[in-house]
Amino acid sequence: MDMLPAAHSHDRRRFLALTAAVSAAPLLTACGAGFKDGGKQGDGSAADDVTGSFDWKRAEGKTVKALLNKHPYTDALLADLKSFTEKTGIKVEYDVFPEDNYFDKLTVDLSSGRASYDVFMLGAYMVWQYGPPGWLEDLGPWMRNSSATGADWDQADFFPNLLQADQWSLKAGAPLGQGGQYALPWGWETNVVAYNTEVFAKLGLKPAETFDELRELAGTIKRKAPGAGFDGMYGVAVRGSRSWATIHPGFMTMYARNGLKDFTVEDGKVKPAMNAPEAVAFTRDWAEMVKKGGPPSWTSYTWYQCSSDLGAKKAGMLFDADTAAYFQAVKGASPASGKIAFHPGPKGPGGSLATNMWIWSLGMNARSRKKTAAWLFLQWATGKEHLLKGAVQHHHIDPVRKSVSEDAAYKNKMKAIPGFIETFETVVDRTTIQFTPQEQFFDATTSWAAALQEIYGGKNAKSVLNGLAGDLASKVG
Amino acid sequence: MSSLRETGHGAASREEGKRAARRVSRRRRSLRPYLLIVPALLLTGGILYPFGLGLYYTVFDFAASTPQPDVVGLENYRRIFGQSAFWESARVTVLYAVGAAAVETVLGVGVALLLFRSTRVGRVLEKILILPLMIAPVIAAIMWKLMLQPSVGVINHLLEPFGLGGVQWTDTPAGALLTSIAVDAWVYTPFVAILALAGLRSLPTSPFEAAAVDGAGWWFTFRRLTLPMLWPYVLVAVIFRFMDSLKVFDIIYALTEGGPGDSTVVLQIRAYLEAIRFQRYSFGISYTIVLWAVVYLAAMVLVRYLGRIQTRAAEVRR
Numbered sequence: 001m002d003m004l005p006a007a008h009s010h011d012r013r014r015f016l017a018l019t020a021a022v023s024a025a026p027l028l029t030a031c032g033a034g035f036k037d038g039g040k041q042g043d044g045s046a047a048d049d050v051t052g053s054f055d056w057k058r059a060e061g062k063t064v065k066a067l068l069n070k071h072p073y074t075d076a077l078l079a080d081l082k083s084f085t086e087k088t089g090i091k092v093e094y095d096v097f098p099e100d101n102y103f104d105k106l107t108v109d110l111s112s113g114r115a116s117y118d119v120f121m122l123g124a125y126m127v128w129q130y131g132p133p134g135w136l137e138d139l140g141p142w143m144r145n146s147s148a149t150g151a152d153w154d155q156a157d158f159f160p161n162l163l164q165a166d167q168w169s170l171k172a173g174a175p176l177g178q179g180g181q182y183a184l185p186w187g188w189e190t191n192v193v194a195y196n197t198e199v200f201a202k203l204g205l206k207p208a209e210t211f212d213e214l215r216e217l218a219g220t221i222k223r224k225a226p227g228a229g230f231d232g233m234y235g236v237a238v239r240g241s242r243s244w245a246t247i248h249p250g251f252m253t254m255y256a257r258n259g260l261k262d263f264t265v266e267d268g269k270v271k272p273a274m275n276a277p278e279a280v281a282f283t284r285d286w287a288e289m290v291k292k293g294g295p296p297s298w299t300s301y302t303w304y305q306c307s308s309d310l311g312a313k314k315a316g317m318l319f320d321a322d323t324a325a326y327f328q329a330v331k332g333a334s335p336a337s338g339k340i341a342f343h344p345g346p347k348g349p350g351g352s353l354a355t356n357m358w359i360w361s362l363g364m365n366a367r368s369r370k371k372t373a374a375w376l377f378l379q380w381a382t383g384k385e386h387l388l389k390g391a392v393q394h395h396h397i398d399p400v401r402k403s404v405s406e407d408a409a410y411k412n413k414m415k416a417i418p419g420f421i422e423t424f425e426t427v428v429d430r431t432t433i434q435f436t437p438q439e440q441f442f443d444a445t446t447s448w449a450a451a452l453q454e455i456y457g458g459k460n461a462k463s464v465l466n467g468l469a470g471d472l473a474s475k476v477g
Numbered sequence: 478m479s480s481l482r483e484t485g486h487g488a489a490s491r492e493e494g495k496r497a498a499r500r501v502s503r504r505r506r507s508l509r510p511y512l513l514i515v516p517a518l519l520l521t522g523g524i525l526y527p528f529g530l531g532l533y534y535t536v537f538d539f540a541a542s543t544p545q546p547d548v549v550g551l552e553n554y555r556r557i558f559g560q561s562a563f564w565e566s567a568r569v570t571v572l573y574a575v576g577a578a579a580v581e582t583v584l585g586v587g588v589a590l591l592l593f594r595s596t597r598v599g600r601v602l603e604k605i606l607i608l609p610l611m612i613a614p615v616i617a618a619i620m621w622k623l624m625l626q627p628s629v630g631v632i633n634h635l636l637e638p639f640g641l642g643g644v645q646w647t648d649t650p651a652g653a654l655l656t657s658i659a660v661d662a663w664v665y666t667p668f669v670a671i672l673a674l675a676g677l678r679s680l681p682t683s684p685f686e687a688a689a690v691d692g693a694g695w696w697f698t699f700r701r702l703t704l705p706m707l708w709p710y711v712l713v714a715v716i717f718r719f720m721d722s723l724k725v726f727d728i729i730y731a732l733t734e735g736g737p738g739d740s741t742v743v744l745q746i747r748a749y750l751e752a753i754r755f756q757r758y759s760f761g762i763s764y765t766i767v768l769w770a771v772v773y774l775a776a777m778v779l780v781r782y783l784g785r786i787q788t789r790a791a792e793v794r795r
Contacts, residue, residue: 104753104754107753107754107756108753111541111756129541129756130541132541132542133541133542133544134544232628234628241734241736242733242734242735242736242737242738243734295628296627296628296643296645296648297625297626297627297628297645297646297647297648298648299647299648299653299733299736299737300622300626300647300732300733300734300736312629314628314629439541439542440755442754442755443750443754443755446750446754449736450735450736450737450738450739451738453736453737453738454737454738456737457648457649457650457737457738459738
């Protein structure tokens with residue numbers, strides 16, 4: 001227990017300190033991050049122990065425990081799990097949690113230091129939180145070891161921006177695409193505009209090409225749609241709850257298309273930039289757009305409400321993850337299915353289509369005692385065979401692999417959704433993580449969402465964002 | 478002779494045996510109190526151990542980002558008390574607790590008075606009354622969140638004929654706080670009502686009969702007899718509700734997540750965000766220790782007040 005004072009002058013004090021330390025030990029151990037090495041492994045990777053020729057049956061008889069989020073991608077994975085067990089002889093036990101609780105469950109589990117789950121779903125942003133304490137296995141050595149990784153896994157087949165999004169050097173402000181590979185892209189989402197073709201046709205509207213047009217369009221739909229037979233319809237569904245998840249889809253996409261930054265990095269120091277004059281103006285405009293054309297009770301809106309409003313014909317447009325619209329657009333899924341089309345969304349000045357991404361990735365617990373079996377699972381789940389099956393037979397859309405996105409069966413299936421493939425192909429290369437990687441991401445974006453709500457509520461944008469930047473400067477810098 | 482001697486020896490040994498049995502019995506009796514307090518000691522240990530550990534953690538800067546934490550003394554507390562966010566959260570917490578306890582007390586006592594006359598309808602209503610208490614508060618909050626949804630929620634639909642259909646219940650700071658208090662009241666008013674009703678039924682009848690003979694009106698009787706005698710029962714409910722409301726998390730978090738802005742971020746939500754979401758463990762625990770101190774002090778004051786009220790109520794009964 002290296003936190004104990006080195007010397008003690010009084011025996012009673014020494015006794016009390018020792019008692020406190022001894023009593024603290026079990027919980028410190030349970031907290032995993034501990035007061036020791038933060039759970040980091042030694043320099044050598046367990047991947048180095050895998051030698052000989054590649055063999056899917058290498059870990060036959062083992063059981064891998066997975067923690068999964070309730071999602072159509074997960075449904076596709078579970079539907080195909082039998083083929084993994086047949087291929088490898090490895091059993092998979094899993095727990096599925098709804099998204100509201102999923103990340104709390106994962107965070108608490110990883111920080112406990114126990115290896116209760118060998119593999120789990122996570123977003124690329126979570127790498128910034130889970131990576132530095134040493135909770136995530138660096139998958140780079142596994143990928144580079146031909147004894148551990150089959151030739152047909154084909155790393156080059158992944159869209160490079162997706163693979164890079166899960167790579168980080170663990171240094172705040174350092175760009176992605178360098179350092180360890182802390183997760184593998186498995187399914188992703190790009191943030192675009194989906195719209196109700198019926199209301200657009202009836203009101204003679206066309207998708208917005210600029211942010212000004214989008215704001216105008218949202219207001220027009222809210223004013224005119226109810227009178228045109230779309231009872232209770234408003235303009236644009238965007239998230240608004242007091243959560244980090246409010247910032248990353250439509251808001252961050254449009255923010256980035258306007259050339260704006262969340263933080264700047266100067267001499268290795270991360271500085272908040274959301275109070276720059278252009279950022280203040282944009283944020284004010286966004287809040288104004290929500291007020292004039294957004295959903296009622298916006299401050300409680302998560303992607304569930306946004307998505308279901310589009311499906312229920314309550315929203316004329318949705319600026320969010322393409323999957324959120326897709327799940328409403330498929331035949332028979334909602335009253336609006338068959339009447340939802342996709343568009344890349346407004347361009348920024350200079351025609352920018354910079355788009356923020358969300359990647360459902362798969363990661364491995366650094367404390368797992370079954371790393372070889374866990375790696376075989378990750379390899380299979382991100383492999384061509386399973387992902388193609390998931391995309392064609394299930395709803396595992398937005399392929400992370402080029403081969404799947406180019407597959408005729410996949411294209412044929414997605415053709416039924418107007419504009420989906422065109423939109424996907426337009427933004428795929430421009431979709432990257434637009435945030436600055438840093439450990440305080442969740443605090444920063446939750447506070448940012450709260451600031452957005454305050455501006456929506458009528459507070460002065462400049463003073464609210466100055467306050468936010470001042471608060472974050474001491475935490476992030 | 479020999480048999481006599483033997484008999485005498487046998488009697489002595491029986492006597493000795495009885496004395497030994499009495500000694501064992503005495504020893505057992507003297508041990509009994511210690512054995513009886515073992516469960517209490519274990520329980521106390523089970524409470525004090527994590528509490529002490531939590532307190533111990535607050536002197537470190539333990540967080541996910543600092544796997545090798547330093548001792549920082551009282552720095553976490555200094556930071557908390559130096560934050561305007563803390564004072565804002567404290568203000569909201571107190572507003573919520575006072576508001577919820579006040580609303581629930583008034584409504585609870587009112588409902589108890591209505592149900593006191595035990596008609597058949599009253600007895601049925603009593604049973605219905607406890608239904609909200611059987612629902613987990615977080616479920617109640619989610620249910621109300623759906624019902625209060627401005628465009629599809631049933632509440633606005635019901636209010637529409639009165640021209641009040643477009644209310645955005647949780648979109649403004651005041652609206653979010655009031656709505657949270659209202660949901661809290663929906664869940665917990667029955668608790669106050671049940672305690673008040675039990676109190677009403679235990680009141681002596683003679684003072685009321687005397688008042689009736691003297692021709693005292695309902696309001697006079699309520700103010701001078703019912704309320705003073707009932708108050709100790711109500712105060713027990715108030716203490717419970719006030720303490721619970723100071724620690725509220727589930728209802729507010731499910732309804733507003735602490736928004737809009739930071740307007741409903743009570744101390745418990747801030748502690749959760751710091752410790753779990755943002756993984757600043759020591760800082761988050763420090764928040765809960767501060768909250769514990771506030772609740773403890775408030776409980777001490779209220780319990781002392783309860784003692785005085787009980788004495789006064791006993792005098793009214795006499």
